[in-house]
Amino acid sequence: MKINKLLIANRGEIAVRIIRAAQALGIPTVAACSEADVDSLPARLADEFCIIGGARADQSYLNQQALLNAARECGANAIHPGYGFLSENAEFAAAVEAAGMIFVGPTPDTIRSMGDKAAARRTALAAGVPVVPGSEQALDSLADALDVAENIRYPLLIKAAAGGGGRGIRVVNNAQELRAIFPVAQHEAKAAFGCGEVYLEHFIAQARHIEVQILGDGEHVVHLYERECSLQRRRQKIFEEAPSPALTDPQRQALCHSALQLAQQLAYRGAGTLEYLFDTTTGRFYFIEMNTRIQVEHPVTEMITGIDLVQWMLRIANGEPLTLRQDEIVLQGCACEMRINAEDPDRQFFPCPGVVKTLVWPQGAGVRIDSHLFAGYCIPPYYDSLLAKLVIYGENRVQALSRATAALQEMQLTGIKTTQFLHQWLLADARLRAGDFSTTSLECWLAERVAAGTAVKQEA
Numbered sequence: 001m002k003i004n005k006l007l008i009a010n011r012g013e014i015a016v017r018i019i020r021a022a023q024a025l026g027i028p029t030v031a032a033c034s035e036a037d038v039d040s041l042p043a044r045l046a047d048e049f050c051i052i053g054g055a056r057a058d059q060s061y062l063n064q065q066a067l068l069n070a071a072r073e074c075g076a077n078a079i080h081p082g083y084g085f086l087s088e089n090a091e092f093a094a095a096v097e098a099a100g101m102i103f104v105g106p107t108p109d110t111i112r113s114m115g116d117k118a119a120a121r122r123t124a125l126a127a128g129v130p131v132v133p134g135s136e137q138a139l140d141s142l143a144d145a146l147d148v149a150e151n152i153r154y155p156l157l158i159k160a161a162a163g164g165g166g167r168g169i170r171v172v173n174n175a176q177e178l179r180a181i182f183p184v185a186q187h188e189a190k191a192a193f194g195c196g197e198v199y200l201e202h203f204i205a206q207a208r209h210i211e212v213q214i215l216g217d218g219e220h221v222v223h224l225y226e227r228e229c230s231l232q233r234r235r236q237k238i239f240e241e242a243p244s245p246a247l248t249d250p251q252r253q254a255l256c257h258s259a260l261q262l263a264q265q266l267a268y269r270g271a272g273t274l275e276y277l278f279d280t281t282t283g284r285f286y287f288i289e290m291n292t293r294i295q296v297e298h299p300v301t302e303m304i305t306g307i308d309l310v311q312w313m314l315r316i317a318n319g320e321p322l323t324l325r326q327d328e329i330v331l332q333g334c335a336c337e338m339r340i341n342a343e344d345p346d347r348q349f350f351p352c353p354g355v356v357k358t359l360v361w362p363q364g365a366g367v368r369i370d371s372h373l374f375a376g377y378c379i380p381p382y383y384d385s386l387l388a389k390l391v392i393y394g395e396n397r398v399q400a401l402s403r404a405t406a407a408l409q410e411m412q413l414t415g416i417k418t419t420q421f422l423h424q425w426l427l428a429d430a431r432l433r434a435g436d437f438s439t440t441s442l443e444c445w446l447a448e449r450v451a452a453g454t455a456v457k458q459e460a
């Protein structure tokens with residue numbers, strides 16, 4: 001079956017990104033919008049839009065039946081889920097297929113086997129990919145958890161098997177804390193993700209988050225090198241770059257080869273990412289999870305490889321074979337991404353929805369903006385705070401970072417508080433310039449600023 005019309009079951013910048021890819025391939029698009037998103041850029045840019053339900057995500061972007069009905073009514077025979085929402089929901093992927101439509105992504109079985117993070121660890125182990133020392137299964141009882149914890153050593157993390165977006169993870173320093181936190185974590189996981197399963201992992205203190213991009217057509221699989229995503233706040237990525245400044249070429253080869261092997265074992269179809277922690281003290285890497293969808297930071301990979309990942313997702317869903325050969329995928333230059341969120345860095349990143357007053361995007365060589373913003377746009381308070389991604393390319397890291405600094409200076413976004421100026425001081429930090437950081441660095445640097453009384457200034 002070929003895609004004759006594509007329904008986009010998402011919103012914001014990723015909906016715009018998917019519309020652009022579909023247009024380039026001549027595929028007509030329908031933006032599925034909640035009542036709060038009728039005046040949004042995706043609604044304007046798509047060939048058609050339809051209203052799928054109320055502002056709350058459970059009434060719209062998480063409402064499977066509403067999305068399937070909308071596709072049917074608009075005559076769309078394919079659905080792209082974007083990221084977040086239903087993108088890693090195996091039941092939804094299966095329902096799309098059962099309705100005789102194409103789900104742009106992996107098979108429901110693949111989503112099932114990798115979407116549960118505890119199950120993904122087992123799959124990785126079976127493929128010979130190292131994982132962080134932790135529990136083999138999801139743990140039901142506190143007694144089992146206490147047993148396992150002794151073997152993997154404290155400090156450790158309790159993770160929700162169905163968690164994501166940095167949520168559902170708690171640090172535990174000793175048995176006493178485990179006793180107190182374990183039942184709470186189970187309860188929270190059930191409430192937040194509809195599944196109370198949790199597992200344990202040793203907490204690696206000096207780790208970098210490095211992930212590998214994969215593309216497959218169900219038979220042939222390639223990797224598109226790595227992304228470095230260590231600069232995080234509350235386990236959510238803020239600033240990403242590719243390639244990682246921490247890896248030597250042999251380490252890069254080993255990491256990408258390991259990811260490729262795992263994806264080949266899954267006969268992976270679509271775009272996917274294998275996330276790893278790289279222990280900077282030992283030089284060893286450990287698989288942590290796989291995201292069976294397009295990721296927020298995919299553009300940095302597109303910049304250094306020249307390959308359009310979202311177009312490939314659509315072409316693969318359309319039944320085209322993946323004609324890219326591994327030796328043709330060449331890593332060139334360096335790219336970084338700055339996430340511009342509607343959050344106030346001076347007030348614990350409190351969400352700041354509102355109306356965009358003035359908006360001037362940066363321009364010039366190597367600058368790419370992925371965003372759904374326009375002057376006068378009223379940001380609804382119901383969804384993720386991501387407003388824009390500034391993606392900057394340079395022939396080398398020094399050029400990419402200096403172009404990024406210039407781009408932030410050029411950018412003018414008023415009316416709301418954003419993370420724009422957070423990136424400005426981040427880029428001025430010698431430790432970032434030296435590539436010397438781990439997953440806990442950004443929070444430490446933020447704490448230093450608070451202690452020194454230097455706020456991230458922005459005139460609104």
Ligand code: ADP
Pocket residue numbers: 083084085162163164165166236237291294295296297384
């Ligand atoms: P990426 O892994 O692509 O960098 P993020 O972790 O930032 O992406 O997640 C992308 C979006 O998806 C965010 O809006 C995040 O809140 C959401 N998300 C991801 N996984 C889940 C999940 N399991 N439950 C709820 N939201 C999720």
Ligand code: ADP
Pocket residue numbers: 132157163164165166167169201202203204205207209232235236275277288289439
């Ligand atoms: P999510 O599904 O929310 O993205 P991940 O398992 O990918 O969850 O973890 C999110 C982040 O939490 C990682 O990028 C890393 O910074 C931190 N983290 C996860 N596991 C560990 C670990 N075992 N040790 C140290 N940090 C970890």
Ligand code: MG
Pocket residue numbers: 165275289
């Ligand atoms: Mg993750």
